[in-house]
Amino acid sequence: MTPETTGAGSLLEVRAITKSFGGVQALNAADFACDRGEIHALLGANGAGKSTLVKILSGVMAPDSGTIFFDGQEVTFSSPADAGAQGVATVFQELSLFAHLTVAENIFIGHEPLTRLGQVSGRRMRAAARALFDRLGIDHLNPDAMLSDLSLADRQLVEIFKALSRDPRLLILDEGTSALGRTEVERLFALLRKLKAGGTSVVFISHRMAETREFVDRMSVFRNGALVGTVAAAECSDEEIVEMMLGQRVEKSFPERSPLPAGAPVLLEVERMSDGSRLRDISLRLRGGEVLGIAGLEGQGQGELLLALFGAYRRLSGRVLLHGKPAKLSKPWIAKRAGIALIPEDRKTEGLVLPMSVRENVSMATLPAYGRFGFVSLKRERQFVAQMIARLEIKVGGMEQPARSLSGGNQQKLVLAKWLATGAEVFLFYDPTRGIDVGTKRAFYELIAGLARAGKGVIVYTTETSELAGLCHRVLVMDDGQMVRSLEGRDITEPKILAASFGLGDGAKPEKVPA
Amino acid sequence: MIFRRYNTSVLAVVALGLLLIYYYIRQPLILSPFGAKILANQGTTLALAALAQLVVVLTGGVDLSVGAVVSLSNCIAATYMGSHPASVIAVCVLTLAVGAGAGLVNGVLVAYGRIQPIIVTLATLYIFSGLALMVRPQPGGLVPPFYANALTGGWGYLPYAMVALFVMLFAVWTPLMRSRLGTAIRAVGDNPGGAHMSGINVPRTLILAYVMGGVFAAAAGLYLTAQTTSGDAAIGTSYTLNSVAAVVFGGALLGGGRGVAPGPVIAAYFLSIIISVLFAAGISPFYQSVFQGGILMVVLVFGNLWTLRTRNWLTILKN
Known part of the structure; x- marks a missing residue:
């Protein structure tokens, strides 16, 4: 053998x-x-x-x-x-830690040092944790601290120690x-x-x-x-x-970028926004008719930025101006009223109510508009929904069909329809084409370009670099909660976005941008 | 630092303290050997049932069959106990084994059936209640006085109920929760995917947690038998939801991963004693339920106020 x-x-x-x-x-x-x-x-x-x-x-x-x-x-x-x-020990991308256990318990989970009576020995476990910390010259971690009290960086250290503890x-x-x-x-x-x-x-x-x-x-x-x-x-x-x-890229076709009018008004302005951990000193401007791309590796604060603009976080520092006026976006419904729409990352849980019908999902955000005295006029609601289905070319059997039965791309269109209905001016897209087929992607690109042509402001975060290169007027690259680079015009190329995301030098030879 | 884990019990301690002070003002007699015995006896069944619920809640589940296992063990004990000390001990052991078996059924269905714990235990609630009725179609049975006295009597200011509870706490609960299994139970409730990736046998952990819950529910039934000295297939019903209330009141998270024994045990005494306190306060029995619910609600809202300070409402809504 x-x-x-x-x-x-x-x-x-x-x-x-x-x-x-x-x-x-x-x-x-x-x-x-x-x-x-x-x-x-x-x-x-x-x-x-x-x-x-x-x-x-x-x-x-x-x-x-x-x-x-x-x-x-x-x-x-x-x-x-x-x-x-x-x-084989692995430090995972999605942390495999336990919020309600202590640092030492997290590190030695499953192979805790025991006393002679088979009980977990807190004393030996703490000592072993300290010995591990010493090997890395870390002295600020307390083995008895609850994991939920630790910063993200410290949690990552714990995850590394957890892997190292198994030699x-x-x-x-x-x-x-x-x-x-x-x-x-x-x-x-x-x-x-x-x-x-x-x-x-x-x-x-x-x-x-x-x-x-x-x-x-x-x-x-x-x-x-x-x-x-x-x-x-x-x-x-x-x-x-x-x-x-x-490598050799497959060319995807993108709709033609509409030129940004010279005098386009600034819709949204963010000044030095920080949340204390994942967003650090973010400033950006979005003009009407502009598609602004947010690039970077996954998890560098892009999601937090979009959620912050949609009012999901409280106690942010910095300023947000909408149409030049200071706005306090402290709750999602306030952001909605101010004309901001978020097409969220997870359409299945945050964007749609899957068991409800197409009609109910589309009209959800705007129900009061179809009725009076708190009652909804089904007729006006249906008219409106039918209009939306036609406008976005959503493929449905009927408007009473549950949203669950639609394809991913059509579900995504439902989310968009819901927000178009609110008359929003600023659209935030969080990875809109993840998991949808090529044809629907193309339709989605058209929609984004169409929003821009109609003078709306669009911010797109996507993990597909080619989409940023194909759709955006400007691309901001985020790293560790900060804006590290802004690419415009002919600088928006896949190699440059990728190089900036990886913190490398320019991926391509610098080109002269015509003045 | 390590004491932070016990912070979640503070609410129950403060609430019970205030309740007892008020009770003493209304009824000074409770501060006597007899009064201590009455108070202790009133809450011990629910305290044991709360521990049964807690171990399951720690895994992120909920056990609706706790009350049915209490009834079933009460019926078995009152029916077969006899009067000889040897048969009493044998039947107690048998009853605990039946509780373990009930927990095993729940655990296997949850771990390998991939069915929601609330549904599994709802189904077994009916099954165990049915078995209790088969054992004892009519209330009754025989419980020897020495058995009742051993669990409900007292020695000076020390009620035997406290001795029984402390034996279960320090001889069974604490050693199990301080073993690797205890950490694994909390880890599985905290982050099941993470527990799997950390090399923990998740199904085995779940099953053992439900078995442990079954044993504690059976212990609650045995205590109840001493208290009522008879068997009744319907007697356990109220313990299911009250045990959930005690666990939440005692600071455990229904989502799993967080919770220690003192909180739910103390909350169980609070929930059991409050009925007598309302009576002593002269509140008509007709309004007692309303007051009971209202007080529970006020206490829980008060305890949860701090979560509203969060930065992101999504984190609250997702819990």
Whole structure:
């Protein structure tokens, strides 16, 4: 019995892994190898398949096909517990922590030190936590603090300590440093290098290439669910990496951008808005007829920005001006009355009431307009809804059909119809085309362009860089709650947006913008 | 720092304290060995039922069958106990085992049936109530006086009810909650996906939590048997919702993950004693329910005022 083995250098080798979700191929015969005692970065644009690979390696999901070799043996990771037992520990992108447990309980969950009577030993657990903190030179964390009292950065540290507490042979960090400051990242990498010297391998996914590149041995670039190539970190330029990530692009067709009229009024102005954690000193201006794109890696505060403009947060500092007048957007209904519409991220829970009919969903935000004395005139409501269905070309069997039975794209149109009805001036789109088909996407682009032509202001946050490049008059790039770059006119290209998001230098050679 | 976990019990402690002070002003006799015994006996069944509910609530579920298990164990105990000490002990053990079995059924259905806990336990509520009726179609039964006295009597100012409760708390509850299982139960209620990703066996944790709940509900039934010295298949009904009220009042989150024993136990005594207090205050029995509900509401709203300071209403609405 001789199991198939791999080269002596590789701790982990993945061959031809395939995984699809519904019709979407997340990984397509992807290969990947990581040596013993190396720090290996995984790179790729949103949707390249990195996170899916990490989930397979950590036992969260099983691949459809393909083989994994770990330490020379062919293995399967049937569950996170199984992967952990075999020596793989993962710091997940979505934190896997517990708000109501203490820091020490979070770190040692499932393998707490016990007393002789089988009870969790708080004393030994605290001591072990402090020992871990010392290894990273962290002295501000209290093992007895409740996790819910910690900042996002500290939670991320806890997540890292949690993985380290298992003394893994392979440590996977999935965007594990996005909330950490520069000094913490440096300390972390100092520790990772120590681990590496002890033979531990580290697979690292970070979008902050500029910060982390110097610490990394090799980099593997993924695109469309497959490995494009593995390169030594020291031998590859920023331009080459961006090129590998983008590859040959499929041209999508976008509606023609309407020119921004010179004297277009400023609809919305934000001055130095902060929320104390996820939004820092945000300033922006939106003019009538403008499509403003918000770019950046996922989770850099874009969602918080849109929600803040829609009045979901309280106690924000800074000013918001609507039509030049100060506005206090402290509740969603106040924002709605002020003419702001949010087409939210999750249309199924925040945008629509799925069991209710198409009619009820469309008229929900404007019911008082169809009646008198608090009663709704069904006839006027129906007229209006029919008008909307025709205008947005929503494909429905009838207006009494439940919203649940519609396709994703048509559901998204319902959300838009609801807000068009309110007569809003400013439209906030939160990743509007996620999970909808190409044809509906195209229809959606038309709608966004149409809103702009009608003089409305549109702010779009989307994870698809091509949409930003194709639709927007201006693109603001966010990183860690701040606006780090503003791109206009011919500077709005995919390589430049991507490069700015990753904190790299300009992805393309600087072009002269005609004056 | 570690005491912060117990902060959630403060509301119940303060409420019970105020209630007892008021009761003492109205009825000074409660400060006597006899009064202490009466007070302790009144709340112990609900306190045990509240612990049964708490362990399930910690996992993020709710157990509507608590009251039915109380009835079932009351009927089994009062029917088969006999009068010999050996048979009494044997039947007590059997009753606790039946409670564990009831919890096992709930747990397996929740963990592997992937059915909402509220629906699973609603169904088993009917089943366990039916079984109680089969055991004892008419109220009655035989409970030996020494059994009743051992649980409801007292020694000076120390009611035996307190001894029974403390034994269950410190010999059963605390060791279990301080084991890895206890942390796992809270972790599963807090963040089930995270618990799975942290390598916790989520189904096993859920099942054991429901089993533990069943044992505590059966213990509540055994205590009730000592108090009433008879069996009645309908007697447990009120304990289901009152145990939920005690758990919430005692600072546990219905969503799971947060809650410690002292709060719900003390809240259970509050909820049990308040009826006598309303009587002592001269409030007509016709209005008692209204007052009882009103006081509970005021206390809970008061306790929740702080959540309204949140930055984002979505976080409140999603909880």
